[in-house]
Amino acid sequence: MKAAVYLCLGTVLVVCVTLAAVLLYGPKEKETWSTLTALLAVTAAVIAVFPAMRVLELQEDSLRPRPTPYFDLTSRYDLLQLRVKNFGSGAAYDVQLKWKTRPVDQKGNEVQSLDRICVLLPQESVSTLIGASHDTVRKLSDTQFEGVCRYKDSSGKRFHENFLCSVDASQKQLLHDNELPKTLRELQDIPKELARIAEQLEKLLPRS
Numbered sequence: 001m002k003a004a005v006y007l008c009l010g011t012v013l014v015v016c017v018t019l020a021a022v023l024l025y026g027p028k029e030k031e032t033w034s035t036l037t038a039l040l041a042v043t044a045a046v047i048a049v050f051p052a053m054r055v056l057e058l059q060e061d062s063l064r065p066r067p068t069p070y071f072d073l074t075s076r077y078d079l080l081q082l083r084v085k086n087f088g089s090g091a092a093y094d095v096q097l098k099w100k101t102r103p104v105d106q107k108g109n110e111v112q113s114l115d116r117i118c119v120l121l122p123q124e125s126v127s128t129l130i131g132a133s134h135d136t137v138r139k140l141s142d143t144q145f146e147g148v149c150r151y152k153d154s155s156g157k158r159f160h161e162n163f164l165c166s167v168d169a170s171q172k173q174l175l176h177d178n179e180l181p182k183t184l185r186e187l188q189d190i191p192k193e194l195a196r197i198a199e200q201l202e203k204l205l206p207r208s
Contacts (some may be wrong), residue, residue, distance in 0.1 A: 041117045064159070065092035067120050067151050070128070071167050078132055082165070084114050085125035092120045092151045100148040103165070106131025143167050 020039045066088035072081040082103060086092050095117040113128045120126070147164045152158050161208045 002041055009208075013043060013046045015038075015045065054073055063089045065090040065120070065122070065151060066152055066161075067092045067095045067117070067149055067167055068115070069097060069147075069149065069163055071165055072127060075127070080130040080132070081127040082111055082114060083125050083127040084117060084120070086120040086122055089122050090153050091122065092153070095120055095149065095151040097147055099145060101145050101147075103130065103145050105129065130169075140183065 004128065016039045019035075020043070063124055065094050067086045068083065069084045072083040075081065075083070084097070093202065099114050099115075102112075104110055111128060111130065114126060114165075117126060143166060147163055148160055149163050150160045
């Protein structure tokens with residue numbers, strides 16, 4: 001649709017410029033200048049449409065969904081996940097991942113649970129476990145996984161985009177690049193430790 005609009009605008013622009021050139025270099029008649037003025041007005045209007053079309057494209061692009069698969073090592077402590085997140089501003093429907101080389105989990109099984117997702121709202125994500133972070137990363141024979149992501153927007157328009165999931169950077173980074181997941185994981189053990197201390201105190205204190 002956009003290509004057809006640009007083709008029509010380009011055709012009108014070429015025709016107007018050509019006619020204007022013919023009028024300028026041809027014989028001058030009474031109506032020549034009024035016709036030339038009209039052609040120049042149409043040419044200016046067509047030229048003004050092009051930036052407006054570009055602005056419209058940018059607005060449409062900012063509102064479209066963008067489901068993107070990637071490897072996530074930071075959301076869960078010491079766990080590597082494959083995550084698909086919608087980074088766009090619109091809901092993505094019927095999201096399908098077509099892998100050229102499919103990733104495998106720590107047991108050697110192909111990861112297929114995210115191949116089809118019914119709907120992803122803006123900034124929503126789904127994930128599946130691959131394995132323990134750096135152990136799994138080091139064991140992967142392939143470090144880059146390519147494919148195509150197909151999906152539809154709310155109007156039913158279909159899109160497809162190539163993607164690349166890579167763990168190259170993860171093989172070289174620190175074991176725990178961010179301490180927050182580790183801290184939050186250790187905080188979960190506090191209630192258990194408090195319960196254990198309370199149990200020991202009950203055993204030590206004499207009963208009345």
